[in-house]
Amino acid sequence: MSETTHERSTEYDPSASSLSGEVDPAVMQELLLIRSSIDNIDAALLNMLAERFKCTQRVGWLKARHQLPASDPGRETAQIARLHRLAEEAHLDPVFAEKFLNFIIDEVIRHHEAISETHAAESGL
Amino acid sequence: MSETTHERSTEYDPSASSLSGEVDPAVMQELLLIRSSIDNIDAALLNMLAERFKCTQRVGWLKARHQLPASDPGRETAQIARLHRLAEEAHLDPVFAEKFLNFIIDEVIRHHEAISETHAAESGL
Structure with a gap:
């Protein structure tokens, strides 16, 4: 128990800041409160x-096994349209939401290329 | 009720795909099942x-009001170290996790610049 506490304090200090010395303590406290929410949200996002990559890995294996094309323009168009609508509902910039999807898709493509190579090697292609 | 169903079906078709014609129906069904999980996860991510941007907007206003510097190297170092650890726990590539944080931070900086300009305009600076 004390070891866990010790490990945590050396590994991550939620109050780590280069500002501490110069800032009104009440302002610093408010800042740390907001940052602890950001930390929780970041853990949820990761x-x-x-979980999303686990899903796209499954799609990758399914496509490799059945020799389906990597890209699916019909799906991608529907996904982008939906994302714009969801972004608006969440008061998020739709342009940013689309950039975000593309950022993730770039990583998915990297995974799929790796899966495809592994599958080809396993099939002796 | 029927109107909602109608709106949904014209706005987003979860089975939209350019593959449908060429694929074994059982494989297509499995693909659509995984994609519906991806869609749920995307809504959660957005x-x-x-919510994260709401927090960073609050940080932005706080910093503008108290003339605090926009960047906080001590905080950023701690955040990146924590993210690497969380990524490893979630079996996510830590390099990708760091890229992801930087991607979000770029957007946060854009927001903070806008806040800072608005604050300066409101203060008559």
């Missing part, structure tokens, strides 16, 4: 991303 | 991102 875990959702990990 | 909403978490919107």
Whole structure:
């Protein structure tokens, strides 16, 4: 228990800041409060991303196994249109939302290329 | 009710695909099942991102009001180290996780610049 606490404090200090010395303590406290929400959200985002990549890995294997083309323009168009609508509902810039999807898709493509190479090697192609 | 269904079907078709004609129906069904999980995760990601930007907007206003510097190297170093650890726990490439954080931070900086300009205009600076 004390070891866990010790590990945490050496690994991550949620109050780490280069500002501490110069800032009104009440302002610093408010800043740290908001930052602890950002930290929680980042953990949620990373875990959702990990789950998303598990899904796209499954798609990658399915496509490799059945020799389906890597890209699916019909799906991509529908996805982008939906994302714009969801972004508007969440008061998020739709242009940013689309950039975000493309950022993730670039990583998915890297994964799919790796899967495809592994599948080809396993099939002796 | 029927109107909602109608709107949904014209706005977003979860089975939209350019592959449909060429694929074994059982494989297509499996693909659509995985894609519906991806769609749910994307909605969650967008909403978490919107919430994160609400937090960073608050940080932006706080910093503008108290003339704090936009960047905080101590915080950023701690954040990146934490992200690497979280990524490893979630079996996510830590390099990708860091790229992801930088991608978001670029957008946060754009927001903060806008806040800073608005604040300066409101203060008559």
